[in-house]
Amino acid sequence: MIQSLKGFRDILPGDVEVWQHMEMTARDLFEDFGFKEIRPPVMEKTELFKRSIGEETDIVGKEMYTFKSRGGKSITLRPEATASVVRSYIQHKMYAVEPVRKLYTIGPMFRSENPQQGRYRQFYQINAEVFGIASPLIDAQLIFMLMTFFSRLQVKDIGAHINSLGCKKCRPEFHKALSVLLSKVGDSLCDDCNKRSLKNPLRTLDCKVTSCRNALAEAPAIVDFLCEECTEHFDAVKRFLDRQGISFEVDKQLVRGLDYYTRTTFEIQTGLLGAQNAVAGGGRYDGLVKALGGPEQPAIGFAVGCDRLIEIMTLDKKAYMKNPSVFVAALGTQSMDMAYGWVCELNNIGIPTEMDYSGRSLKSQMKRADRMNAAYVLIVGEEEIKKGEAVLRDMNTKEQALIPLNSIVDNLQKALKIRNTKHETRNNIK
């Protein structure tokens, strides 16, 4: 038997409905906030990711699906979306047409890590990116939109964590201070952190090894080294979050794993997913557009981990399943022949209708209709054909009505309309 690849999985009917709901919620919300969808390809030149994410990061260093194309070019299955969106923004000179762009994208990402809870090799992200706005207003608004997204999906047990990583002006100062400490406590650090302290000292801050945590307990905080502008920016973000009633925690240890982040960074964490506690993360990347060959343009964005989000949604899956409105129970070839015509027509006008295709007993057809949760069963057999009337059974009330064979479709349409309005009024009253 051929199985799917390790870390790659099928999302099956029954689960897909929840995914659709999540995606619809995201689209509606993001478009309310002025975002437009963009769909970049899933493959890019390897160079794009090396230059944006950073050569020394784990993602680029050991997690990318990289291979040679037939022409010998190095290409990579995207490990994240921001790089592609920025590339596209530059390639199509979007900045020239309209200075401010708000874009979102939904799709699969690929990283070759060992799978575990909330982590797959093909995983899905919803990304939102804003170009051309330097103001802290957008930082706060983006976090506000993200939190609204979670609340619309009724996700609980989450909290926002924010930090500022400074800019190219103030970060070197901090690096210096941190490096001094690192070289002092080098002996008590783990092997990884010793490597990090040379290549990417920032990363030592979120090491989970206890000895490192202890050694770095007195580590300087980036926020204490921020330049005047960065401090102002960070304070403003916090103020605007407060203003919208968004509760958050300033987390000095919050360092992002991608090199391009500057200033505001944030992560939405949950306690429900074990080690994979980040359901969403993002931040500002003011230097990236220029670094990839575009003009100097501020930018900020976030990514939501869909697979993880789905796991903590704990919604009633059944609520999202679509059930047939009508099941046509036909007995005998002549009835099946007629049923076939009605089913096609009803399907065509948007009424989900099912029938039995193998000529089984009425009892088993009723059973199937019941299991499928059909609202109505239309029964047609020899008797009905003789009388010229079919039996329409309401599966909830068990009421049965006779309807003429020549106006089946009209009658069903009417019956379902009445039923739907009943539902609507009931929902409105609630």
Place this chain on the structure above:
RNA sequence: GUGGGUGUAGCUCAGGUGGUAGAGCACCAGGUUGUGGCCCUGGUUGUCGUGGGUUCAAAUCCCAUCACUCACCCCA
């Protein structure tokens, strides 16, 4: 890449110290000769993850391998 746990029917799982498989649910049929949910009766389904080894005999013991899972690492 590293470590722990698991792998038996479509699903959830039983199968002390070796004797070639079972339950519940699901599915199908019947009871009710044309009416669903409850009930009763019967039925179908397995290369016991895969490959090798020990043995008269392996789901059971040994080795390898794969997959799943959790954790490290890292991240969404």
